[in-house]
Amino acid sequence: MAGPTAYFNPANAETLDASTRALVDRRARVLGPAYRLFYEHPVQFVRGRGTKLWDAEGHEYLDVYNNVPSVGHSHPRVVAAIAEQAATLNTHTRYLQEGILDYSEDLLGTLPADIGTIMYTCTGSEAGDLALRIAKHATGGTGVIVTSNAYHGVTTEIAAISPSLGGVDSVAPWVRLVPAPATGVDFAAGVRAAIADLEANGIRPAALIVDTIFASDGVYPEVAGFGEAVAAVRAAGGLFIADEVQPGFGRLGTGMWGFDRHGLVPDIVTVGKPMGNGHPIAAVMARPEFIEAFGRDVRYFNTFGGNPVSIAAARATLDVVRDERLIDNARDVGAHLMAGLTTIASTHEAVGEIRGAGLFIGVELVADRGAVEPSAAPNEKLALAVVNGLRERRVLLSASGPDNNVLKVRPPLPFSYADADRFLGELDATLTEATAASTTTAAN
Amino acid sequence: MAGPTAYFNPANAETLDASTRALVDRRARVLGPAYRLFYEHPVQFVRGRGTKLWDAEGHEYLDVYNNVPSVGHSHPRVVAAIAEQAATLNTHTRYLQEGILDYSEDLLGTLPADIGTIMYTCTGSEAGDLALRIAKHATGGTGVIVTSNAYHGVTTEIAAISPSLGGVDSVAPWVRLVPAPATGVDFAAGVRAAIADLEANGIRPAALIVDTIFASDGVYPEVAGFGEAVAAVRAAGGLFIADEVQPGFGRLGTGMWGFDRHGLVPDIVTVGKPMGNGHPIAAVMARPEFIEAFGRDVRYFNTFGGNPVSIAAARATLDVVRDERLIDNARDVGAHLMAGLTTIASTHEAVGEIRGAGLFIGVELVADRGAVEPSAAPNEKLALAVVNGLRERRVLLSASGPDNNVLKVRPPLPFSYADADRFLGELDATLTEATAASTTTAAN
Numbered sequence: 097m098a099g100p101t102a103y104f105n106p107a108n109a110e111t112l113d114a115s116t117r118a119l120v121d122r123r124a125r126v127l128g129p130a131y132r133l134f135y136e137h138p139v140q141f142v143r144g145r146g147t148k149l150w151d152a153e154g155h156e157y158l159d160v161y162n163n164v165p166s167v168g169h170s171h172p173r174v175v176a177a178i179a180e181q182a183a184t185l186n187t188h189t190r191y192l193q194e195g196i197l198d199y200s201e202d203l204l205g206t207l208p209a210d211i212g213t214i215m216y217t218c219t220g221s222e223a224g225d226l227a228l229r230i231a232k233h234a235t236g237g238t239g240v241i242v243t244s245n246a247y248h249g250v251t252t253e254i255a256a257i258s259p260s261l262g263g264v265d266s267v268a269p270w271v272r273l274v275p276a277p278a279t280g281v282d283f284a285a286g287v288r289a290a291i292a293d294l295e296a297n298g299i300r301p302a303a304l305i306v307d308t309i310f311a312s313d314g315v316y317p318e319v320a321g322f323g324e325a326v327a328a329v330r331a332a333g334g335l336f337i338a339d340e341v342q343p344g345f346g347r348l349g350t351g352m353w354g355f356d357r358h359g360l361v362p363d364i365v366t367v368g369k370p371m372g373n374g375h376p377i378a379a380v381m382a383r384p385e386f387i388e389a390f391g392r393d394v395r396y397f398n399t400f401g402g403n404p405v406s407i408a409a410a411r412a413t414l415d416v417v418r419d420e421r422l423i424d425n426a427r428d429v430g431a432h433l434m435a436g437l438t439t440i441a442s443t444h445e446a447v448g449e450i451r452g453a454g455l456f457i458g459v460e461l462v463a464d465r466g467a468v469e470p471s472a473a474p475n476e477k478l479a480l481a482v483v484n485g486l487r488e489r490r491v492l493l494s495a496s497g498p499d500n501n502v503l504k505v506r507p508p509l510p511f512s513y514a515d516a517d518r519f520l521g522e523l524d525a526t527l528t529e530a531t532a533a534s535t536t537t538a539a540n
Numbered sequence: 541m542a543g544p545t546a547y548f549n550p551a552n553a554e555t556l557d558a559s560t561r562a563l564v565d566r567r568a569r570v571l572g573p574a575y576r577l578f579y580e581h582p583v584q585f586v587r588g589r590g591t592k593l594w595d596a597e598g599h600e601y602l603d604v605y606n607n608v609p610s611v612g613h614s615h616p617r618v619v620a621a622i623a624e625q626a627a628t629l630n631t632h633t634r635y636l637q638e639g640i641l642d643y644s645e646d647l648l649g650t651l652p653a654d655i656g657t658i659m660y661t662c663t664g665s666e667a668g669d670l671a672l673r674i675a676k677h678a679t680g681g682t683g684v685i686v687t688s689n690a691y692h693g694v695t696t697e698i699a700a701i702s703p704s705l706g707g708v709d710s711v712a713p714w715v716r717l718v719p720a721p722a723t724g725v726d727f728a729a730g731v732r733a734a735i736a737d738l739e740a741n742g743i744r745p746a747a748l749i750v751d752t753i754f755a756s757d758g759v760y761p762e763v764a765g766f767g768e769a770v771a772a773v774r775a776a777g778g779l780f781i782a783d784e785v786q787p788g789f790g791r792l793g794t795g796m797w798g799f800d801r802h803g804l805v806p807d808i809v810t811v812g813k814p815m816g817n818g819h820p821i822a823a824v825m826a827r828p829e830f831i832e833a834f835g836r837d838v839r840y841f842n843t844f845g846g847n848p849v850s851i852a853a854a855r856a857t858l859d860v861v862r863d864e865r866l867i868d869n870a871r872d873v874g875a876h877l878m879a880g881l882t883t884i885a886s887t888h889e890a891v892g893e894i895r896g897a898g899l900f901i902g903v904e905l906v907a908d909r910g911a912v913e914p915s916a917a918p919n920e921k922l923a924l925a926v927v928n929g930l931r932e933r934r935v936l937l938s939a940s941g942p943d944n945n946v947l948k949v950r951p952p953l954p955f956s957y958a959d960a961d962r963f964l965g966e967l968d969a970t971l972t973e974a975t976a977a978s979t980t981t982a983a984n
Binding site: 164170189197255261376377396401 | 632
């Protein structure tokens, strides 16, 4: 089983203080082993606000990781919207509601005009699952093309197109993997080869689906041949599905959507995580003809999907993104972070490529940049040490990529310059410490 | 495509008043045809409380249909719990949280001791999808047995075991259908035949999954041969999954769970709709060994699943079920309803079998009970007229079953004796009207 970095290892339970250990033991018994915890020393939070979380002892943590509370933990406008709507009415979409129409029209207005229809779900997994159903229905195809370390969700169907899950969740026979768009990779060539392989096996392509920031592949903001790849899939009868669950809602600092940065218009778009700032709401948006055909032929009703409270949460979240100019903030503070990370790289040989857009930045850690460039060996061990070291300094971070060596800088969007400087200082110190520790270890 | 009763037909848009029509048109454009509306005259609610909903003109409706707001629309304790937790902290399960453990232990305590572990999702569909993944992983089998008009959800995998969806969503080749436990049906015989057919086709059974009140099949509280059916599946290497999304959390008036009424202990239990009184939370509970094995081999993380706000909603909902003695209320008011419905049947020849437990009652409408008993022809047309007639009288109801002729009486659990009497009176009047109308039509 592929293991992302920095999970707590239950075998180390005896290293924990008594009360943490008691919680960890209860958790293992009640929730089972799927419920993995972050960090060598798991952390328990009791309060959150903006870009900060607090533990039971009142210690403040800087959140450089969580993209779900996108407009900030417990944003008062989102909280008030949820509370007010829950106290008033929460039903389902088989009664008329005006709020869902107002919000839908507003949200669709942020996408290219071709994408005119929306269907609501509760999670990104459900959105991906529905998007694939729509694409297969529209095309008559079954083949799906994804990147080699893609993650799109956890339903049976979507786990089968998520090679990053690894292990027994190996991808389905109708899935083809293409290399992520790393430096020097021609994305279109990979996609054309995948199409040819599908067709050689008698499988008609239904869709190319990509996370437009390629988060689980290691964060790739630039994609050579993206437009040609999309054109090739369409020429083969398939659709282009943009998975905007991670990049969407302004995180990349250049507009609302990741696909916008590439000048592309998808056939289907999925959104999730940040949509309701933590409230379970997600959606599929598509060219009307696809949703029309699907809705005519297939019965689909999502009990909680698009209910008034979910819509109120999404409405307030979108309002805050605009009113607090969070896209501009993502652009500006993201640029400041990139500059600071580049400065850090100049004094830390283990820092490799730094890639990102807005407030989604990947920082590669490598064995020894100077010695082995350009194909520096991934340094998962150091990434693990840095993520755990930062946690001890009360800064929350994680790592991603097929080798778990890419630090994932992905804070709530109201991340300030002061937050950025605090993070950069702690990262610099942690890298110094972790590098010294590994040198000492090596010398012993 | 199988069509449940009483949906609005968009072809009749011109019969609507101008403002309703404007909403219906916007809705068709923005949400597409999957978003079907209830009733000939769709209704727009602006407020809910307890067993009542109000439209924009201030008219009060009695809710005899909605099982999701199980402890009553906008219950103040649930609303307060959501508001308070949302204002404090809403993260995910990779940090330690005590609330999720307290709630999980409490909830698991209401199930047989063998079922000791829980995993959280956001919807019943996700829960069913995860339950099947666990069952297939545990057994090595792929075959699934469901009832002939079963509905278990809308992910790709779960739609494939939901024959009630009909049309292009026909069941997968690894699915076998068995007759619902109507009077005279030996449920075990059907399941044994399904097992034999799977095995004859080289498909190893993974699970028998049933909604323990058989809601979409037409509501069947008594099941001849249920225990033998479960034993047969286990003997063939499969598991018994109880889908408690509809019957669970006390609706049947005889304890928390539908399977309890049959003296059975499932291997896996799925819960959803009423769990958080409308907040998107659902779960899979299972014998620990199955979740242990799955969690060891398969990566599964549900971003919103079991987050602190969802848990707070579920916590408050369960507290209200107990503190307001809603299971007793379901039993007592349910019995009162059954008696009242029986009285109504004595003066309406079109009322056939009345089946139910607690506040889940199915009322068959038939062509002419006197003439053709015991196999009275289902009367979908009358059911449609009754559901729409009740809506005009501001009483919300629906119909189910393979022939859409079973009135589904399934109100929020705080349904009072006064609510019951109001419903019974309106149903009696509506039946009289609808029968007279159909007689007049027939005479013309």
